[in-house]
Amino acid sequence: MSKRCKCGISKSVFCSTCSRFKMVMNLKNGYDHLKFVNPNTGQFCNPVWFSILTKDHHSVKSIETAMLRRFSKSQYIGATRNVQFYDNQNKTLINEYPI
Numbered sequence: 001m002s003k004r005c006k007c008g009i010s011k012s013v014f015c016s017t018c019s020r021f022k023m024v025m026n027l028k029n030g031y032d033h034l035k036f037v038n039p040n041t042g043q044f045c046n047p048v049w050f051s052i053l054t055k056d057h058h059s060v061k062s063i064e065t066a067m068l069r070r071f072s073k074s075q076y077i078g079a080t081r082n083v084q085f086y087d088n089q090n091k092t093l094i095n096e097y098p099i
């Protein structure tokens with residue numbers, strides 16, 4: 001049973017609409033160069049990752065662990081104040097980790 005993007009927007013392994021979880025890396029002050037610019041508003045935004053669609057059936061804990069492991073090897077590790085996990089379907093906060 002392989003789960004793919006159902007909305008048709010994403011050709012990738014994750015999708016901003018269909019992915020089950022969203023991870024937000026809230027950066028410390030002074031790291032605007034690591035943020036991305038919202039093309040509509042021109043504002044700096046914290047980096048966001050979405051969970052991998054084919055891993056959706058895994059537990060919250062194991063998905064969090066995998067994403068935190070990837071985060072720990074990313075350029076964001078020294079620049080992040082905390083990490084928040086959201087349920088990407090109902091937009092509620094699940095967990096928050098100080099870094």
Ligand SMILES: [Zn+2]
Binds near residue numbers: 009017019
């Ligand atoms: Zn989708």
